[in-house]
Amino acid sequence: LPPPWTVVKTxxxxxxxxxxxxxxxxxxxxxxxxxxxxxxxxxALGTLMGEWRAFRQATTPVVESLRFVVPFAWIxxxxxxxxxxxxxxIALDAYAVFFxxxxxxxxxxxxVDPVLSRVGRVxxxxxxxxxxRVHLRAAAPTIASAARAAAAVGWIAVVAAEYIGxxxxxxxxxxxxxxxxxxxTVIAGMxxxxxxxxxxxxxxxxxxxxxxxx
Numbered sequence: 001l002p003p004p005w006t007v008v009k010t011x012x013x014x015x016x017x018x019x020x021x022x023x024x025x026x027x028x029x030x031x032x033x034x035x036x037x038x039x040x041x042x043x044a045l046g047t048l049m050g051e052w053r054a055f056r057q058a059t060t061p062v063v064e065s066l067r068f069v070v071p072f073a074w075i076x077x078x079x080x081x082x083x084x085x086x087x088x089x090i091a092l093d094a095y096a097v098f099f100x101x102x103x104x105x106x107x108x109x110x111x112v113d114p115v116l117s118r119v120g121r122v123x124x125x126x127x128x129x130x131x132x133r134v135h136l137r138a139a140a141p142t143i144a145s146a147a148r149a150a151a152a153v154g155w156i157a158v159v160a161a162e163y164i165g166x167x168x169x170x171x172x173x174x175x176x177x178x179x180x181x182x183x184x185t186v187i188a189g190m191x192x193x194x195x196x197x198x199x200x201x202x203x204x205x206x207x208x209x210x211x212x213x214x
Contacts (some may be wrong), residue, residue, distance in 0.1 A: 002050035002184045010184040011191055019173075024196070025167040029199070030086050034093025035151060042098040042150075043143065046105025050139075051131050056106065060093045079165040087163045089169070096157040097150040104146030108139035144208035149202045155197045167214040170196075 022104045049056040049063075071092045078088035112135050113129045136143075162171025170193055177185035 002187065006184045006186045007191075010065070011018060011106050011188040014185075014188055014192065023168055023170050023173045024192070026086070026172045027158055027162065028083070030089040030153055030169070033190040034090040034158065035097050035154045037090070038094035038097025038154065039101055039147060039150065042093070042101025043105050047109060047136065049102070049106035050109025050135065051127065056110075063102060071096040072160055075161050075164050080162065083165040087167065089158050091159045092161050093154045097154040100153055101143070101149035102147055105139065105143055108142035108146075109135045112138045117132075147208060148204045149199055151200050152197065155200055159193055160194060186194055
């Protein structure tokens with residue numbers, strides 16, 4: 001292992017290179033796009049599963065089976081299908097986020113207090129109004145917590161995919177540094193990945209809390 005001071009100097013020098021910002025930007029782009037796709041689709045399907053029992057019973061076996069196939073198992077196929085383009089990493093990110101959100105959303109809606117549903121029906125709300133104005137709002141704290149957990153899983157999936165097949169990204173930066181035995185850069189890259197992951201998690205928490213307060 002390199003001396004800590006060497007790692008600190010390498011870490012301080014990284015932001016001064018255009019290649020670093022390009023790699024960080026690519027990783028964040030892949031994460032944000034994939035996260036948004038997985039979040040929207042996961043909440044949508046989770047809502048359908050939570051609202052309609054027959055649909056939930058039909059889809060639960062499929063969801064439960066697929067969600068245990070970890071994103072990393074798909075990496076060889078995404079490289080075969082998409083090469084080193086951004087699409088493969090975005091798809092893996094969306095896949096990882098989707099299953100966290102769909103399971104959490106469905107469970108949160110199923111566990112909503114039945115009294116709230118009865119009150120909504122007394123007020124003349126239909127199925128869609130109940131789902132949107134009552135059930136989703138009641139389940140919002142749980143969904144917000146799941147969104148934060150999904151962000152961590154999605155970020156890990158993106159970086160891990162970049163280790164194996166990518167044309168740019170923080171994972172590729174570390175892989176190239178390891179190939180040239182630049183251990184200080186490897187460790188500095190690991191620190192950067194951790195810092196960005198923490199920042200992403202905090203951003204999701206802040207957005208969630210701001211929305212819930214609103």
